[in-house]
Amino acid sequence: MIPKISTLGGYIFEYQKSVTNPTGFWSNIADSFYWRKKWDQALEWDFTKGHVKWYEGAKLNITENIFERHMFFRGQQPAIIWEPNDPSEAHRTLTYEALFLETKKFANVLLASGIKKGDRVAIYMPMVPELVISMLACARIGAIHSVTFAGFSAQSLSERLQDAGAKLLITSDGGFRGSKTIPIKQIADEAMGSCKCVSKAIVLRRTGENVPMLAGRDFWWHELMENSSVENAAETMDAEDPLFILYTSGSTGKPKGLVHSTAGYMVYSAYTFRNIFQYGDGDIYFCSADIGWITGHSYLVYGPLLAGATSLMFEGVPTWPDAGRFWEIIDKHQVNQFYTAPTAIRSLMALGMEWLESKNLSSLKVLGTVGEPINEAAWHWYHDHIGKNRCPIVDTWWQTETGGIMISPYAGITPTKPSYATLPVMGIQPMIVDPEGKQLMGNSVEGNLCIGYPWPGMARTIWGDHDRFVKTYFSTYPGLYFTGDGVKRDEDGYYRILGRVDDVINVSGHRLGTAEIENAINEHPLVDESAVVGFPHPIKGQGIYAYVVCPQFSTGGEEGIRNSIMLAVSHMIGPFARPDKIQIVSGLPKTRSGKIMRRILMKIAEGKTSEFGDTSTLLDPEIVNEIVKGSESIR
Ligand code: 7RM
Secondary structure (H helix, E strand, C coil), X not given: CCCCCXXXXXXXXXHHHXXXXXXXXXXXXXXXXXXXXXXXXXXXXXXXXXXXXXXXXCEECHHHHHCHHHHHHHCCCEEEEXXXXXXXXXXXXXXXXXXXXXXXXXXXXXXXXCCCCCCEEEEXXXXXXXXXXXXXXXXXXXXXXXXXXXXXXXXXXXXXXXXHCCCEEEEECCEEECCEEECHHHHHHHHHHCCCCCCEXXXXXXXXXCCCCCCCCEEEHHHHHHCCCXXXXXXXXXXXXXXXXXXXXXXXXXXXXXEEECXXXXXXXXXXXXXXXXXXXXXXXXXXXXXXXXXXXXXXXXXXXXXXXXXXXXXXXXXXXXXXXXXXXXXHHCCXXXXXXXXXXXXXXXXXXXXXXXXXXXXXXXXXXXXXXXXXXXXXXXXXXXXXXXXXXXXEECCHHHCCCCECCCCCCCCCCCCCCECECCCCCEEEECCXXXXXXXXXXXXXXXXXXXXXXXXXXXXXXXXXXXXXXXXXXXCCEEEEEEEEECCCCCEEEEEECCCEEEECCEEEEHHHHHHHHHCCCCCCEEEEEEEEECCCEEEEEEEEECHHHCCCCHHHHHHHHHHHHHHHCCHHHCCCEEEEECCCCEECCCCECHHHHHHHHHCXXXXXXXXXXXXXXXXXXXXXXXXCCCC
16 A cells, blocks of 8 residues: 555655655655566666656566556456546446456557557547556557547647657547537548558547548457457566656647656656545545546546546536536545646636535545646635535646646645645655746745656656757756746745746646747748737636737738638647637837747736836837737737
């Protein structure tokens, strides 16, 4: 069993020990896993080179730690409870034994398809149990999975397939999402058509609609599974062998394929899951995140399954058939821990109390949030009306790069404060630095958030581009990992995340690079250039505001161009990246050296049309007045 902290005194005491001796702490946690061979060295690292190795010399397979390790006691316990999009369709329960059988069978399908250890397998699927089976089957044979969220466009998928050099794509005919059916296979076909590496696709039947199957390339999941053997011996993996690649947005246009290791990720995701949520035997845990994002990887799949938990997986959306759907699921399955994003809370809060009227919610013990800062109003609504004043809220701060939760209350142990992620996880050493890199000591300080010491769950590199890894995370403040977030440490030593300090925005908990959106807009044949900034949005957290230079439309006829820019962004990235506001401008405010002064554009987007600070370096100050004027008519 993974050790669990149970009192505040225990937290404080253990935390001190864990930062004095991190390798001792993480070796002790690692002892509760199953290793084919134990490690020779707990940690080897050099942040200046972006070099981190945990549990070097160890041999293991992560699926043995999910299945073989739990089979004796938990074979008949539900591993996954799957709730379909349509509440009138039956839910599915997969016990540890059933999930194990499917995983072994599908692992054999992958082997028979020519997939070997180290090969990359791409996954583009709706939220169905077969997505989990696909990931675990990859891990079973040592293939590296790379899941792409099924909301991404063909173009984005294709970019990711090529970057990872994926040999095989696992996908489905379509997917259900609320009242919509998503043509997943069609998007996958388009993506495969524009990339050379993928030679085979395995297609799950989910919606049952007619989809073209390319002979020799496309194969049905159910046909391949039919005669697949249930005997499969797990591949032996080295501690540092990659487990998966997951793409995330940064401040430049090209998404980064972050690589997570096998052993370190295993230990960290499981430890944090069990401790932060205080998961106990028999509990039903529900994470509403899509597996296409890191939260789904770490806290729907790996963390819970490694901890022997029952993880509830939901195919649909919170507002369909009505805005009571989450609460109905919680009552139906007697959920004990519920983990979601502030944006979901805000949107449900805005839809009113009537959706809570017939809901009981008494099974709930712990509530969690992730992905973006939670404002106080949403925190209180969640606390009072969902948690009925008796469930602690864990506001968990972390990133795709960190692999798991870094700063968060331990549920019911750490006293909470609305909008604060509170205190670090064991072994995590947050540091606050000023722009010059000077560390700000003591309490009541504000600055950029860095981490000063490695932890097992951290990403090891960017796939195919280690230099970019070093440059992005380890060069701003040499010797430290730089998160890209601003943070405040208050008078009690509590951490409050203030949001990104780079050109990354967070829209409904989706992380997007402004450069990525600009690239998509600039693809439009009538657009000369553009600048995208975030602005405070009551539901989404941040909305997307695009300033677009489009000479032929500087006067009138703008509705058409706006719509076609929206389409371009949907097509290039995905519908979730569509700008909320588009302002056609005749030019952008630039410095004499040609840099766009985003600071000014952010102010205007926020509706603050004075106090621009120092504008003496502006090439053409008049353009600012023009943009301010134009912004008044932007809805
Ligand atoms: C898990 C995830 C990471 C960025 C991160 C922050 C923001 C995440 C919180 C938060 C305030 C939180 N991974 N963020 N959690 N901000 N409070 N509890 O979201 O890679 O997609 O995004 O999200 O800016 O850097 S992510």
